[in-house]
Amino acid sequence: MIRQSPHSAPVSDGALLELLKSALDASGEGILVTDAQGQIVYYNQALGQMEGLRQDDVLGRHLTEVYQVTPDTSEHLTVIETGQLIRDLAKIHFTAEGRAVNLVASTYPVFQGGSVIGAFSICRDVTKIKDLVKENIHLQKQMQEDGRSKSRANGTRYTFKNFLHSSPSIDRLVHQAEKAARSDCAVLVYGETGTGKEVLVQSIHNASSRRNELFAGLNCAAIPDTLLESLLFGTAKGAFTGALDSPGLFAHAGRGTLFLDEINSMSPTLQAKLLRVLQEMTYTRLGANKELPLACRIIGSTSMDPWECIRMGTLRKDLYYRFAVFTISIPPLRERPEDIEALSTYFINRYSKVYGQRDVQLEYGLKEAFLNYQWPGNVRELEHVIESSVAMLDPGESVITREHLPSYLRPKFTRKRVRIHKLESQASLHEIMKDAEKQVIIEALRDNRGNISQSARSLGILRQNLQYRIRRLGIKNSAGNDGCD
Secondary structure (H helix, E strand, C coil): CCCCCCCCCCCCHHHHHHHHHHHHHHHEEEEEEEEEEEEEEEEEEEHHHCCCCCCHCCCCEEEECCCCCCCCCCCHHHHEEEHCEEEEEEEEECCCCCCCCEEEEEEEEEEECCCCEEEEEEEEECHHHHHHHHHHHHHHHHHHHHHCCCCCCCCCCCCCCCCCCHHHHHHHHHHHHHHHHHHCEEEEEEEECCCCCHHHHHHEEEEEEECCCCCEEEHHHHHEEEEEEHHHHEECCCCCHHHHHHHEEEHHHHCCCEECHHHCCCCHHHHHHHHHHHHEEEECCCCCCCCCCCEEEEEEECCCCCCHHHHHCCCCHHHHHHCCEECCCCCHHHHHHHHHHHHHHHHHHHHHHHHHCCCEEEHHHHHHHHCCCCCCHHHHHHHHHHHHHHHHHCCCEEEEHHHCCCCCCHHHHHHHCCCCCCCCCCCCCCCCHHHHHHHHHHHHHHHHHCCCHHHHHHHCHHHHHHHHHHHHHHCCCCCCCCCCC
């Protein structure tokens, strides 16, 4: 029952119904409502656009007259009979013109006095997402078959030569990744956003015995979970309303490598299914009974520490252990300053050619600022900053200064220096750096009145990262507005 304000004039039931219909018609999501017998009593414009049907041709008709469903296969009729909602079901409809529409729908029962009097569905059109994934796979396979370019014939762009660095930590990482390439087990790569996870994964593929096979990548965080399952496993005819025989990514990848980025964004249920696939090296299409052999190698990644993901409940511990044979952690750019200079030089040379500049270099003071900046976006942010700065140079200019930097970055590079307290002459480099880090954080907390989020932004790091450092360094934030936990 909808309550009306006691201060407003009463609205008739008919007028209120028209208001609600207008609001639902304006929604971008498709909405379908049926009564207890399965008669369609409401069908909004958004769903009509998705399915290619007109409201006048749908309203008042039974579900089985409009869709190719039976009482046993209709989600609406099942929900009406059981009183249990069906959440985020992937399904395919065909429009009046025969166009396939991929929907993710949730269907809810409507109760009155303890009895089900109808049901309604809320639908999202994910056709474009699925088409983009399929088109990407098609292009990768076409490139592989055509062999247009030796470096891209298998759908990749990178090898270990593209993982530019000069730091010992990355030397060790590449050595570990080369060992992973020589084996055939699952691999989990952890690294903050922009550290180069896909560069490393493609390099592993290109150094492995599968180098001549297809490399396929998928960002799990960008796709609804139910659609993700059908994309991975594929579907058999009749798996759900309108389902066709469709191979998934496990099949498309063939004997190549399937890279699942952000696996911690999968639901625990789908992670459990992925775990079984890795253990048994078989999978079953949705709606089928026959198990198929898994020929591809699977590499996963997370942008958060896997143990933090496990603590937060976004990554199953048993799935992590299955990947843990090779867990490769890419350190953030701020922890390897040697690479900042090497990468800066590379990007300056690269974009100088693009923008027609010659002999471009960083101002000395700016180079020091680059080495001290936290780079929350890591290599990706550094590349963006260099390209933007080179593009801002006037003809004849060859020195990048603070004035050429993106506007968001200039204030960060003019912040006052934190004075480092003098340490005992016997102090080790580790102790000096630890004390300096502690003083910087204390200063940031003081400047931001103890607010963790604002302090993290001022330091150019993630909030969770700052909380971790506060705990590790034993800093007491008594003035904090949002605490340390």
